[in-house]
Amino acid sequence: MNLFLCYERCSTCKKAEAWLNAHGVAFEKRPIKEQNPSARELQLWQEKSGLPLRRFFNTSGLLYKQLQLKDKLPQMAEAEMLSLLATDGMLVKRPLLITERTVLVGFREAEWEAALL
Numbered sequence: 001m002n003l004f005l006c007y008e009r010c011s012t013c014k015k016a017e018a019w020l021n022a023h024g025v026a027f028e029k030r031p032i033k034e035q036n037p038s039a040r041e042l043q044l045w046q047e048k049s050g051l052p053l054r055r056f057f058n059t060s061g062l063l064y065k066q067l068q069l070k071d072k073l074p075q076m077a078e079a080e081m082l083s084l085l086a087t088d089g090m091l092v093k094r095p096l097l098i099t100e101r102t103v104l105v106g107f108r109e110a111e112w113e114a115a116l117l
Contacts, residue, residue: 002027005037005096007089016095016107025116027097036089037096039082045096046082049103053081056105058093 004020004027006013020027037045046053054073058064069091073081085091097104102115 003098005030005032012107013095032089039086042085045103063090
């Protein structure tokens, strides 16, 4: 079963969920703010995605900006980044879709189409 992590008030998450439903893609929905991913989950997903860990940060989020992570991330070790991401789901880029084969970070329709259809 695909795991879909989202934030209810996020318009991009709503678009992604509508896309999944319209294309008959089954998923289990998990609210990222209330059930934020653990450092271990994030590490596994990052490895599976093949993406740099920085891509998992919600760079447009208020918390990211408040913590001034744009300046701090380049000096942080991966373990430190994972621990930080695991502290608050609002730091994590959304939506996230975890499938058997891949992990999709953010919603780009063409990318989701290629991976899922």
